[in-house]
Amino acid sequence: MTFVVTDNCIACKYTDCVSVCPVDCFYEGENMLVIHPDECIDCGVCEPECPADAIRADTEPDMEKWIDFNRKYSELWPVIVEAKEPLPSAEDLDGTPGKLDTHFSEKPAEAA
Template identity: 55%
Template sequence: MTHVVTESCIGCKYTDCVAVCPVDCFHEGPNFLVIDPEVCIDCGVCVAECPVEAIFDEKDVAPEQADFVQINLRLTRQWPLITAAREPMPEAAAWAGKKDKRGELVEMA
């Protein structure tokens, strides 16, 4: 099992989760973070740190968000590792409450 970043992260990219990760499993794209399932040790410390509740244990991902398991895996191979917290995106607060953001995911780094 691993943890998965889901749709709520899109447009926000808070990095509180990165700061507490003991194994450096997060990768950063233009407007989203992903977790490398091959590195994640399933400790769960990142879950409580996410201010938009975007991180779930793989078994707890909602059915309508299930494609994010594969999105995390695929984008981990394309995006660079992030190992330290950074400022969230400038419009993070406005994006935090938005729904149906999947179409806003920018995959090109």
């Protein structure tokens, strides 16, 4: 089992999960995070830390596409090891359906 980030992270990018991850398996895009499924040790400490409820176990229904999605972008984006402020749009867009089609950016996070 592993954990993956789903579309509710898009345009929110809360990073509370990053600060508790013992193996630094989160990667940062312009407007969301992903988890590298091969680096995740399945500890689950990140899941309850996500205010957007965007982190899911890969054993939940319909997670196969999110495993592939997280793997793809974790290999393209830089690792993130420290929490940051969420995006300004986080509160307004948290829970909005269909964000993958309307708000997702493939761009990596900008270097600090």
